[in-house]
Amino acid sequence: xxxxxxxxxxxxxxxxxxxxxxxxxxxxxxxxxxxxxxxxxxxxxxxxxxxxxxxxxxxxxxxxxxxxxxxxxxxxxxxxxxxxxxxxxxxxxxxxxxxxxxxxxxxxxxxx
Amino acid sequence: xxxxxxxxxxxxxxxxxxxxxxxxxxxxxxxxxxxxxxxxxxxxxxxxxxxxxxxxxxxxxxxxxxxxxxxxxxxxxxxxxxxxxxxxxxxxxxxxxxxxxxxxxxxxxxxx
Numbered sequence: 001x002x003x004x005x006x007x008x009x010x011x012x013x014x015x016x017x018x019x020x021x022x023x024x025x026x027x028x029x030x031x032x033x034x035x036x037x038x039x040x041x042x043x044x045x046x047x048x049x050x051x052x053x054x055x056x057x058x059x060x061x062x063x064x065x066x067x068x069x070x071x072x073x074x075x076x077x078x079x080x081x082x083x084x085x086x087x088x089x090x091x092x093x094x095x096x097x098x099x100x101x102x103x104x105x106x107x108x109x110x111x112x
Numbered sequence: 113x114x115x116x117x118x119x120x121x122x123x124x125x126x127x128x129x130x131x132x133x134x135x136x137x138x139x140x141x142x143x144x145x146x147x148x149x150x151x152x153x154x155x156x157x158x159x160x161x162x163x164x165x166x167x168x169x170x171x172x173x174x175x176x177x178x179x180x181x182x183x184x185x186x187x188x189x190x191x192x193x194x195x196x197x198x199x200x201x202x203x204x205x206x207x208x209x210x211x212x213x214x215x216x217x218x219x220x221x222x223x224x
Contacts, residue, residue, distance in 0.1 A: 031210075041198055043155065043214040056211050090154060097210030100145060100157040 003027050006091050006104035013081060014112055020077045021107045023091030031055075032074040033092040033101065034066060043090070049074055050097060081111045115139070115203050118215030126223050131188040133218035135201035142206055144177060144184040149217075150197040158186075191222050 004025045013019055025032065033056075034046040048056035049068040063079045074091060088108050092101040116137045125131050135144060143162045147155040159168055161177035161184060168175045174187045188195055201215040 041217050043200065045211050048211060098204040098206060100160060101212060103154040105154050
């Protein structure tokens with residue numbers, strides 16, 4: 001069983017479309033994250049949830065909306081996609097707010 | 113802004129040579145974590161250092177935390193082709209919900 005799983009792994013779409021990425025963890029962790037990795041491999045935190053509560057919201061356009069229906073799931077919805085949104089989006093979970101992160105395999109988003 | 117600066121950005125070595133990547137901060141770090149990301153893969157946790165002057169070893173990998181807790185290093189002895197990947201340091205910022213801020217990463221390539 002994959003500990004942190006994301007779907008889809010690949011997403012190719014046109015500018016202006018809306019898309020979602022789903023994440024699930026079976027580790028029993030309370031904290032989940034979304035990170036964005038750009039073409040230069042820089043990893044930047046976007047959001048963090050602790051037990052379904054939003055605790056970190058970095059300076060991210062409001063076109064990005066996370067949702068955590070329960071502590072095992074954290075989804076990311078993106079409206080009105082732009083070229084600059086092309087990146088790999090990683091979901092991660094952690095047993096504590098300051099502990100090690102367990103990353104999913106990533107979702108590569110390409111906006112044409 | 114960026115909390116930790118990581119150098120070098122790229123390192124090419126011959127198999128069997130040693131490799132070191134450095135992480136530096138202008139402020140005192142509460143802790144430092146290290147991750148490895150294989151090409152096309154996701155970041156995988158290697159270790160966390162918390163104490164001033166701490167040194168930890170994992171087989172051919174040696175991790176150090178500076179006495180002033182403002183720098184850290186990862187040293188690989190006698191590199192192998194399996195060491196190829198990008199190595200990231202990351203700082204957990206306790207007073208900001210524990211968010212993990214990553215360094216820019218050092219991409220290691222190993223020539224057989």
